[in-house]
Amino acid sequence: MALLSVRHLSLTKEGKTILHDVCLDIEPGYVYAVVGPNGAGKSSLAAVIMGLHGYREIEGEIIFEGERINDLSIDERARRGITLAWQEPARFDGLPVREYLRLSAKGHSDEEAEQALMLVGLDPARYLTRKVDQTLSGGERKRVELAAVVAMRPKLALLDEPDSGVDIDAVERIFDVIRYLKEQGTTVVLVTHSAHVLTHADRAFLMCNGKLLREGTVEEILPYFSSRCYPCNHPNSPVPGEVGSA
């Protein structure tokens, strides 16, 4: 059984179709990438899966572990094991990092939270008492939230733009942590417009103009994505016949 199934999902906002009849299955144990150019609808898809405010009025179905979750709140979805990282503002903004991790890792020990911090390359002695606010750099903040995801041990982690706002070293560490999450049994979905990030996934969904164009292994998707989407020769409207012929 798929961990998550998206069935005929359509989303309209202010009269504009943001997602159109998207169907996809996420199988447990893999790292997936949802790729596509700016405005393709990737973040909107993640927002719908998490049930964010403004993304609940949809057509279609979101099914998690066999249960239809359309009507569940964010908290209820989180309790079932879904998390979405790197939305703004961050969860529990303004709390000390220690408290932030404790709340994220409900039921888990402080030691586990500290280990998670070390895993993302932040020294607990320096960071546990810092506040999760603007005094943390963008990269530090991103890593604190990733530590929270690790501590949470979710079944499904949606990670939006893992490479934005972090330097090369931090990005490589983020990829290490993504591998760790997979080893720990978390299914990961990377939302990205970067071919480099795509190479860190096992499988990928290619989106364009609110539609799912293709899905396959990274080896199948990468050539099409690299050659046809950048630059995009058909501004967000693929030419019939191109799709499916990587």
Ligand SMILES: Nc1ncnc2c1ncn2[C@@H]1O[C@H](COP(=O)(O)OP(=O)(O)OP(=O)(O)O)[C@@H](O)[C@H]1O
């Ligand atoms: N509340 C809204 N009202 C109107 N249009 C919206 C709204 N939210 C998103 N959109 C539009 O929906 C489209 C998809 O946006 P989305 O953020 O999902 O794309 P994306 O693929 O994640 O892009 P990016 O890579 O730039 O983050 C864009 O054209 C965006 O302008």
